Amino acid sequence: MPEGPAGAPGPAAEWRGVSIAFPHAGRAAVGPVSLALARGERVLLLGPSGSGKSSLLLALTGLVPHSVPATVEGETFILGAPSASRPPAGWSDAVAHYFQDADQVLCGMRVKDEIAFSGENRGLAPEAIEARVKEVSALLGLPADWLGRRSLALSGGERQLVALAAVLAQDAPILIADEPTAHLSPEVAARLHALLASTAPCDAVLVVDHRLDGMIEAMDRVVVLGRSGTVLAQGAPRAIFRAHHAALVREGVWRPAASDLDACLIAAGLTLPHPPLTMEEALAALPRSEAARAGVASFLGRRLPPPRTAPSGPPVARLRGADCAPFLAPAVLHGVDIGVRGGEVLALLGRNGAGKSTLGASLAGLLRLKAGRREGPPGAIALQHAEDHFATGCVRDEIAAMLPRAMDGGDRQAAINAAIEAYGLSGLEDRHPFTLSEGQKRRLSLAAIDAADRWPLIVLDEPTAGLDAAGVDGLALRIEALRAKGRALVLITHDMDFALRLCDRAALLGGGRLLAEGPARDLLLDAGLMGECGLGEPAGAPALRWLEGRC
Amino acid sequence: MLKRLNPLTVLAVCLVWILATTLVFRAPFQLAAILLFAAMLLASRAVSPLAFLGLMVPFALFGFGFFTTNVLFRQENAAAVAVFSADLARSDALGAGLVLFLRALAGGTISIFFAFSIDPGALVRAAMAYGRLPPRIAYSLFAAMQIVPDLAAKANQLRLAEAMRRGRGLRRVPGPGELFRLLIPLIAFAIRRAGRTAIAMEARGFDAGRARTILDVPGFCRRDAAFAAVLAACLALCLAL
Amino acid sequence: MRWTLRETLIIAVLGAVFAVLYLAWVQLWLVAQAAFGAISMDVFMGFWFIASMVAAAIVRKPGVAFGAEVLAAAVQILLGSPAGLLLIVTGMVQGAGAELVFALTRWRSYSLPVLMAAGVGAAVFSFAYTWVRFDYGALEPGLIVTMFVLRCLSGALLGGLLGHAIVQALYRTGVLHGLRIDEDRRAGRA
Numbered sequence: 001m002p003e004g005p006a007g008a009p010g011p012a013a014e015w016r017g018v019s020i021a022f023p024h025a026g027r028a029a030v031g032p033v034s035l036a037l038a039r040g041e042r043v044l045l046l047g048p049s050g051s052g053k054s055s056l057l058l059a060l061t062g063l064v065p066h067s068v069p070a071t072v073e074g075e076t077f078i079l080g081a082p083s084a085s086r087p088p089a090g091w092s093d094a095v096a097h098y099f100q101d102a103d104q105v106l107c108g109m110r111v112k113d114e115i116a117f118s119g120e121n122r123g124l125a126p127e128a129i130e131a132r133v134k135e136v137s138a139l140l141g142l143p144a145d146w147l148g149r150r151s152l153a154l155s156g157g158e159r160q161l162v163a164l165a166a167v168l169a170q171d172a173p174i175l176i177a178d179e180p181t182a183h184l185s186p187e188v189a190a191r192l193h194a195l196l197a198s199t200a201p202c203d204a205v206l207v208v209d210h211r212l213d214g215m216i217e218a219m220d221r222v223v224v225l226g227r228s229g230t231v232l233a234q235g236a237p238r239a240i241f242r243a244h245h246a247a248l249v250r251e252g253v254w255r256p257a258a259s260d261l262d263a264c265l266i267a268a269g270l271t272l273p274h275p276p277l278t279m280e281e282a283l284a285a286l287p288r289s290e291a292a293r294a295g296v297a298s299f300l301g302r303r304l305p306p307p308r309t310a311p312s313g314p315p316v317a318r319l320r321g322a323d324c325a326p327f328l329a330p331a332v333l334h335g336v337d338i339g340v341r342g343g344e345v346l347a348l349l350g351r352n353g354a355g356k357s358t359l360g361a362s363l364a365g366l367l368r369l370k371a372g373r374r375e376g377p378p379g380a381i382a383l384q385h386a387e388d389h390f391a392t393g394c395v396r397d398e399i400a401a402m403l404p405r406a407m408d409g410g411d412r413q414a415a416i417n418a419a420i421e422a423y424g425l426s427g428l429e430d431r432h433p434f435t436l437s438e439g440q441k442r443r444l445s446l447a448a449i450d451a452a453d454r455w456p457l458i459v460l461d462e463p464t465a466g467l468d469a470a471g472v473d474g475l476a477l478r479i480e481a482l483r484a485k486g487r488a489l490v491l492i493t494h495d496m497d498f499a500l501r502l503c504d505r506a507a508l509l510g511g512g513r514l515l516a517e518g519p520a521r522d523l524l525l526d527a528g529l530m531g532e533c534g535l536g537e538p539a540g541a542p543a544l545r546w547l548e549g550r551c
Numbered sequence: 552m553l554k555r556l557n558p559l560t561v562l563a564v565c566l567v568w569i570l571a572t573t574l575v576f577r578a579p580f581q582l583a584a585i586l587l588f589a590a591m592l593l594a595s596r597a598v599s600p601l602a603f604l605g606l607m608v609p610f611a612l613f614g615f616g617f618f619t620t621n622v623l624f625r626q627e628n629a630a631a632v633a634v635f636s637a638d639l640a641r642s643d644a645l646g647a648g649l650v651l652f653l654r655a656l657a658g659g660t661i662s663i664f665f666a667f668s669i670d671p672g673a674l675v676r677a678a679m680a681y682g683r684l685p686p687r688i689a690y691s692l693f694a695a696m697q698i699v700p701d702l703a704a705k706a707n708q709l710r711l712a713e714a715m716r717r718g719r720g721l722r723r724v725p726g727p728g729e730l731f732r733l734l735i736p737l738i739a740f741a742i743r744r745a746g747r748t749a750i751a752m753e754a755r756g757f758d759a760g761r762a763r764t765i766l767d768v769p770g771f772c773r774r775d776a777a778f779a780a781v782l783a784a785c786l787a788l789c790l791a792l
Numbered sequence: 793m794r795w796t797l798r799e800t801l802i803i804a805v806l807g808a809v810f811a812v813l814y815l816a817w818v819q820l821w822l823v824a825q826a827a828f829g830a831i832s833m834d835v836f837m838g839f840w841f842i843a844s845m846v847a848a849a850i851v852r853k854p855g856v857a858f859g860a861e862v863l864a865a866a867v868q869i870l871l872g873s874p875a876g877l878l879l880i881v882t883g884m885v886q887g888a889g890a891e892l893v894f895a896l897t898r899w900r901s902y903s904l905p906v907l908m909a910a911g912v913g914a915a916v917f918s919f920a921y922t923w924v925r926f927d928y929g930a931l932e933p934g935l936i937v938t939m940f941v942l943r944c945l946s947g948a949l950l951g952g953l954l955g956h957a958i959v960q961a962l963y964r965t966g967v968l969h970g971l972r973i974d975e976d977r978r979a980g981r982a
């Protein structure tokens with residue numbers, strides 16, 4: 001507990017009429033927003049990509065404008081005290097902030113040093129810090145042998161987990177978590193959700209997240225920001241998702257799967273007495289009526305495409321007996337045989353650290369194999385950490401740089417404009433890529449590859465991480481378009497619904513090798529197999545079982 | 552084994568030896584220094600013999616530069632190094648060149664030994680605890696060391712993106728033009744990383760003007776005393792012979 | 793005028809990046825040294841001052857030029873430089889030479905001429921240092937003058953001019969946003 005204001009009455013954290021304008025921008029990026037986080041309350045903050053969620057959170061302790069230049073109007077309060085009364089570093093014992101990008105949390109030290117860092121800064125006794133490191137590692141299930149590893153030489157999801165551990169180790173009464181599960185495998189995400197729901201590591205929790213299933217039950221209140229950067233709606237989760245369903249869809253904001261099912265049922269003429277939050281709840285309450293069947297079928301319609309005829313022909317690229325290794329590291333996958341055909345979407349699935357990104361880059365021909373060989377022309381990869389792509393000074397140049405040099409002026413402009421339009425980047429053409437929101441960064445990295453479309457093989461590494469619902473729908477359309485053009489696509493994702501919706505074939509990685517490979521639908525709907533691999537089943541699966549009368 | 556020594560002990564011992572190799576201009580002494588430190592390094596199994604030889608290449612080149620300069624331009628260099636040793640002024644061109652060559656190798660061996668037998672993090676911690684190095688400077692130094700391996704990874708990433716843009720595989724060794732094009736993005740990356748790290752550290756309460764705990768401070772123990780004593784004895788022995 | 797945490801870290805990582813580049817440059821120099829002898833050191837020397845120029849032009853506070861060069865030397869030693877531990881002294885001397893020039897402008901101007909002058913400052917200091925270390929007094933005067941002129945030229949061009957070019961290029965990438973250089977540029981100063 002911090003000294004002084006801890007005992008003061010009032011909310012744990014409060015924003016009063018806050019609006020934030022970044023330098024050289026015409027209008028405020030977000031606000032004015034007034035929002036209070038009561039003690040003991042768990043609030044979920046939702047909003048479309050770019051609506052200003054992250055900026056708002058950064059303003060709480062004053063990192064905006066103290067460390068990120070901006071003009072801020074209004075005031076923020078922490079435990080009853082104006083946050084301007086201390087420098088941002090002074091609030092570390094009151095607010096634990098998980099930034100949206102794990103690389104923004106980590107300082108590049110060893111994992112143990114990262115976790116111990118906040119304790120050291122508070123001047124705690126060494127034994128207390130050691131104990132805290134152990135406790136947090138156990139809480140998140142970090143293997144002991146990670147403690148000596150460098151935090152930046154981990155896989156995307158592992159890094160996120162370490163960053164979360166470092167933040168939780170702060171032991172602060174207020175937890176602010178900005179998309180804490182974006183790169184976590186379903187199993188690990190479930191562990192984190194349970195943690196947020198349990199006796200709470202903290203007094204008050206504010207979460208921004210896109211993955212709502214499994215977490216939403218634990219939330220006391222949902223606050224939705226609109227595209228305009230002001231509060232669109234707020235209230236208890238159940239009420240919000242039914243009352244504002246259409247508006248949420250329109251704004252492209254994520255909903256729990258059960259809320260979409262509820263909307264389909266209402267459209268089919270069946271209104272459940274109690275708005276459902278989870279699939280189990282919804283399906284248990286369903287009568288075996290015609291309307292219910294119609295509702296569930298229409299819900300499944302978008303999530304479970306009809307089986308396509310599998311493309312035949314030789315693979316565009318394939319690995320034979322390949323040992324794949326990350327850059328400057330020993331091999332993590334052994335003896336992999338896999339190929340991908342034109343017009344096919346292959347899903348690569350597995351736990352965090354299973355080697356998906358490594359395999360993806362190897363398939364694209366961008367990592368050297370330790371053994372075995374690769375056949376086929378080089379491909380492209382949309383990297384898991386979108387920022388790693390950026391090398392130019394503005395969004396437009398970033399897309400232009402990917403286009404073939406030979407392309408002439410008119411076509412070039414047309415291709416750039418089409419990509420900007422398709423990926424919802426209009427109005428951001430002249431912005432520096434590094435000042436974009438996470439979702440915007442992701443869309444830009446995908447847009448650049450899509451616009452150039454010069455490769456027979458395209459690997460997308462966690463393309464949905466950080467995207468809002470509208471962004472994911474748009475991406476699905478683009479992937480369908482690339483498939484129709486005969487491109488070979490590899491999709492690495494932790495979003496099982498997205499994989500089910502798009503992929504023809506799936507490959508499961510685990511234990512340093514390829515565990516299983518087959519039609520995506522068979523693998524993804526095999527609950528036992530998915531569980532073994534640390535993955536969950538898609539939200540559509542229980543609905544399908546219900547429809548087929550198996551429950 | 553060596554990693555269990557206090558980094559400050561290792562630093563002190565290495566400093567003393569480097570000073571000695573600078574002052575003592577005799578081929579046998581330089582040779583002894585090379586053999587001693589190479590033997591300790593290889594015995595600790597921190598590097599394979601082959602990797603060690605590879606690391607010695609630049610030092611050999613460096614030394615060879617001195618060697619040729621001496622043989623060819625004896626006049627200048629005899630005087631040049633005479634400040635440090637009367638022995639050298641008396642020696643012949645070939646002999647002086649040889650000593651300078653060996654000295655470069657000796658300096659290299661000791662530096663490599665130092666680099667491989669300490670953990671940089673531990674050195675920084677020890678310097679904060681015993682040397683009163685301000686945490687801000689200590690962590691900056693630490694960040695500076697941490698970024699070096701990441702520069703390699705980032706350079707690879709940039710090359711990868713470039714290869715992708717050009718639609719061909721990655722060349723094994725970058726050409727000079729490619730290296731030059733990497734320069735600015737790499738520096739930009741480093742600066743951006745620094746800015747981020749600053750925010751990350753602030754958000755977790757670094758620099759808030761409180762007393763800090765330093766975890767895992769390497770202590771001094773009998774092993775350190777033994778190590779220092781043995782190396783001092785070796786030095787005395789080499790000087791006496 | 794205290795360095796902020798961000799600035800301190802920037803100076804440190806610049807030191808690290810340039811330490812790596814310095815080590816690469818050492819290899820080039822060694823080849824030249826083997827072929828052309830000691831005078832090649834003077835021709836190559838300027839590049840070893842560049843960390844000072846770049847860091848000073850970005851952060852624009854007292855002590856930066858000195859600090860960056862010393863840090864670069866420290867990182868080189870940790871990476872295993874052929875020059876060994878004495879490199880710290882070399883770094884201090886060179887950094888002090890550049891710092892002196894910036895001090896003369898009261899740390900207000902970082903234009904191209906000032907950066908080149910700082911390069912010359914570092915060259916002069918380092919020349920004095922090598923004079924003591926390698927007893928240049930014993931050399932022919934003509935050779936000494938040539939070496940001195942070459943080193944100053946190298947400092948001005950490889951240190952000052954190239955440093956300026958690097959800072960310009962960095963500025964265009966947008967990473968210097970929010971630093972002193974950015975404030976100065978927007979306020980219309982050089």
Ligand SMILES: Nc1ncnc2c1ncn2[C@@H]1O[C@H](COP(=O)(O)OP(=O)(O)OP(=O)(O)O)[C@@H](O)[C@H]1O
Nearest residue numbers: 022029049050051052053054055435436437438439
């Ligand atoms: N440093 C900055 N400079 C200029 N504009 C910025 C900066 N940071 C964010 N923005 C802009 O402010 C708006 C809000 O960004 P913010 O990151 O808060 O969005 P978000 O709601 O978190 O989005 P996402 O879901 O994509 O993470 C965006 O349009 C973004 O481009």
Ligand SMILES: Nc1ncnc2c1ncn2[C@@H]1O[C@H](COP(=O)(O)OP(=O)(O)OP(=O)(O)O)[C@@H](O)[C@H]1O
Nearest residue numbers: 153155156157158326329352353354355356357358
């Ligand atoms: N730069 C690196 N150096 C050393 N090991 C690494 C490096 N990058 C990744 N690894 C290790 O290689 C393994 C595979 O990493 P990879 O990034 O391919 O995993 P992933 O399946 O993509 O995981 P995620 O779902 O978390 O992104 C992991 O165990 C990881 O710790």
Ligand SMILES: [Mg+2]
Nearest residue numbers: 054100437438
């Ligand atoms: Mg955000």
Ligand SMILES: [Mg+2]
Nearest residue numbers: 155156357384
């Ligand atoms: Mg990955």
